[in-house]
Amino acid sequence: MKTQRRVSAAVVALLLGGAGIAISASPAVAAEATYKVKCVPPAGGGDPVEGETTAKITAPAAAKVGDEVDVVWETVKPASNNTDLMDIPKDAVQPTGWITLGGGMGELKVVGEKKNPPIPKKAPMVMSPMKGKLKLTKAGKITLTPGKYDVAVTFSFGTFVTKCAPVGEVKGGATIDVSAGSSGGTTSGGTTTGGATTGGSTTTGGSTTGGSTTSGGSTTGGGGGQTDFPGKPVEVSFDCGPVVPGGIKTPVTINAKKNGGSYDLTVKTAKGAMAAPVPLPAGALKPSMDVKLGGADSGTVKVSGPANAEAIPDKGPVSLSDMTGTYKPGKTGKVTLSPDQLTIDVTMAAGSPPINVPCKAASSGVSLELDTTAQPGGSGSSTSTGTSTGTGTSGGLAETGAEDEGGIQALALVAGTVILLGGAVFTFTPWRRLRGTR
Structure with missing residues (x-):
């Protein structure tokens, strides 16, 4: 206690x-x-x-x-x-x-x-x-x-x-x-230096904020003999509730590779540039995301990535792995693909139940547009999903992110994990359970 x-x-x-x-x-x-x-x-x-x-x-x-x-x-x-x-x-x-x-x-x-x-x-x-x-x-x-x-x-x-x-x-x-002296005006407030809090409640000076909508453009593909369809990075603001005050903001890129009538998807976040606040064991962080379909098709496609293969020391660099899945079109026409909900499963010991940290995309945009041909058994309703795969980039932590986005710190995404390990663990799981897994 x-x-x-x-x-x-x-x-x-x-x-x-x-x-x-x-x-x-x-x-x-x-x-x-x-x-x-x-x-x-x-x-x-x-x-x-x-x-x-x-x-x-x-x-x-x-x-x-x-x-x-x-x-x-x-x-x-x-x-x-x-x-x-x-x-x-x-x-x-x-x-x-x-x-x-x-x-x-x-x-x-x-x-x-x-x-x-x-x-x-x-x-x-x-x-x-x-x-x-x-x-x-x-x-x-x-x-x-x-x-x-x-x-x-x-x-x-x-x-x-x-x-x-x-x-x-x-x-x-x-x-x-x-x-007594010259007449004056009114009492003035304090000077604001270094990024002050205002009104006694709102904090600036480095906090990550969400809510701004950024469109990442679109790439049209699907016709002729083209097989690779690179997407464009789109800034996404994730709302993780009280787990991550202020939310998370990071560029996300959706790439596709045609495989028969389907598309193999790879979703990348920006390269991680933050240090681990505490030691993280191998297998501690496993990401997944919903890719939202729009235009001619609808529904979502689940993509997921592998957990970190090696332990991450205190203050060591951390990255989320690439997330992969398969989209099987259910409709013919132009289909847009946009990042949607991100989920991070946190596991502090092998075999222990993971702690699930959901982060809703408060704002997003289109990363990729495809010209699709409907396939038997494909998606096409608001509730259906594509076939997800459990594989991703193998070995260690993937070097994720578009090449021109390497300087952006996307690994505020691990903020939920950090807080779970620090002060807010009781929001999600009894302390005795977490203690028993370490």
Whole structure:
């Protein structure tokens, strides 16, 4: 049970807080506040966790109405260390905080840069100072008290945000003695640097997003003596639900080779360029996809690829294998082929039940168009499928992807696997089951 709680809170502990990074001195006064916070992890990251943090607020001791002053929030004491599950890469942590202003002036948003040294397992978290500018609009003493904050951590497979809010009253913080002067405007928010979170909820700075529709064009084939019909890469946005916040985006190419009256299909994703976040055994990742038929024909064709033949070490390169299947036309005419649902089966030990990660194509496009001739027993209804094959590229991990797409990181596709191995495993399977297979 202790192990379960530790793993299920992995994402939370990664994001709870940070050790301060020293800022250059300025003619200002700093004051600290130590308070408890309750942190809510992203979907699938476990239960909320409470911790204690110390924040130092730096602002001018005195100013006048009309001045715009710099305010800095530095995290002196983190609410938690990094876990023992995963190293956090360099320049991956970005904080955003909200400072409560006295006198009914509302809140000041302050944002930190996405700048941190590599944070090993169990090491103290590190967050950059959060900065903002405050326009002073009235005379008097204005208190600046640290309040809620968000922490976004970006990995190669996605960005995850934990939201922390004070538990009880927060005492302490800086005070600015504002004297009468020129009339001012309104309170301004913090400066946004390094790709800030906005509105306290949406994260930028590396997260993978879906939803944009990109058409990959079409290649007409099927007539004469031609046998090979190369498709065009089409950007596909996959929605994997809470498993992969923000979804997955990667180019997909569908190629066909005529085989009698049928077509042997090969589906490629872009070459993988991400490092494995944890060691993956041989046979851990097996992809499959539905190819959607359009135009004269309808239905889907299932294609699948082999699992990785060799174990992948921690931080080793990972790629999805080529996926193959057979399309037997049920109609005569021009038929379009488009990428549809992607599925990744995750198996952490030979013989154990796989964990199924479905990813719906939220947006897609036509990769290939064929001139087909109907075949007896072929597809042609909205529910029928082509004959799928269980074979694919043999040996190791395939070098997948169109030649001109080698620089694109498609292996955010393994994000579901990463989260399953880290913090969101309980969304899909009891911990005791996964533990028993490792």
